[in-house]
Amino acid sequence: xxxxxxxxxxxxxxxxxxxxxxxxxxxxxxxxxxxxxxxxxxxxxxxxxxxxxxxxxxxxxxxxxxxxxxxxxxxxxxxxxxxxxxxxxxxxxxxxxxxxxxxxxxxxxxxxxxxxxxxxx
Amino acid sequence: xxxxxxxxxxxxxxxxxxxxxxxxxxxxxxxxxxxxxxxxxxxxxxxxxxxxxxxxxxxxxxxxxxxxxxxxxxxxxxxxxxxxxxxxxxxxxxxxxxxxxxxxxxxxxxxxxxxxxxxxxxxxxxxxxxxxxx
Numbered sequence: 228x229x230x231x232x233x234x235x236x237x238x239x240x241x242x243x244x245x246x247x248x249x250x251x252x253x254x255x256x257x258x259x260x261x262x263x264x265x266x267x268x269x270x271x272x273x274x275x276x277x278x279x280x281x282x283x284x285x286x287x288x289x290x291x292x293x294x295x296x297x298x299x300x301x302x303x304x305x306x307x308x309x310x311x312x313x314x315x316x317x318x319x320x321x322x323x324x325x326x327x328x329x330x331x332x333x334x335x336x337x338x339x340x341x342x343x344x345x346x347x348x
Numbered sequence: 349x350x351x352x353x354x355x356x357x358x359x360x361x362x363x364x365x366x367x368x369x370x371x372x373x374x375x376x377x378x379x380x381x382x383x384x385x386x387x388x389x390x391x392x393x394x395x396x397x398x399x400x401x402x403x404x405x406x407x408x409x410x411x412x413x414x415x416x417x418x419x420x421x422x423x424x425x426x427x428x429x430x431x432x433x434x435x436x437x438x439x440x441x442x443x444x445x446x447x448x449x450x451x452x453x454x455x456x457x458x459x460x461x462x463x464x465x466x467x468x469x470x471x472x473x474x475x476x477x478x479x480x481x482x
Binding site: 311313314316317320321323324327328331 | 352355358359362363366464467471474475478
């Protein structure tokens, strides 16, 4: 299963929303400096977008790598190259956990996007 | 990304227990073998494990230290018609005690189960962590 080849959705709308929200009311509520962010976290500026993409991309390819490793173990087991049943099972479980994590991250992203889209303007 | 940390140690332990079971199988299979490759009676094999340290002295698991011969002497049985009997009619039997091998087999089996439980729990913990906030 190749999931690295799937197109990664670009969070363009989110970025635009964030940029416009930051540019509209700087003088009225000057409670935090945007560069400092919240809780010491660096807010993702326009330069940070590519970084997040990279992060997502590397996470997806890591999951893909785990799945390919599990596939390789399975093939080795079926062709009789090895008789380590447990290694194949462990590789498959690892791939399963990694995939679940990726799905959870995706669900959270979509949830956040929909929350913003539901916002009353 | 390592989700199931410590699973490598478990995997090596599963491997080690499998080798132990293979050795027991070899011993039971040769419980009545009066000629080994060296011309002597078969001697039971004993497997010994060695702790394995990771790169930074962390969890590394276990590895097979070696498979050695048990030096104990097997019993002499009076069987003058046996082709491997010595001049006095005695046959040197292997030093394999099947009851002891069965104990070894059960120990290996239970140890394997224990390591499987570790693997299962590691997976369950990861799955539970994914349900945080739900």
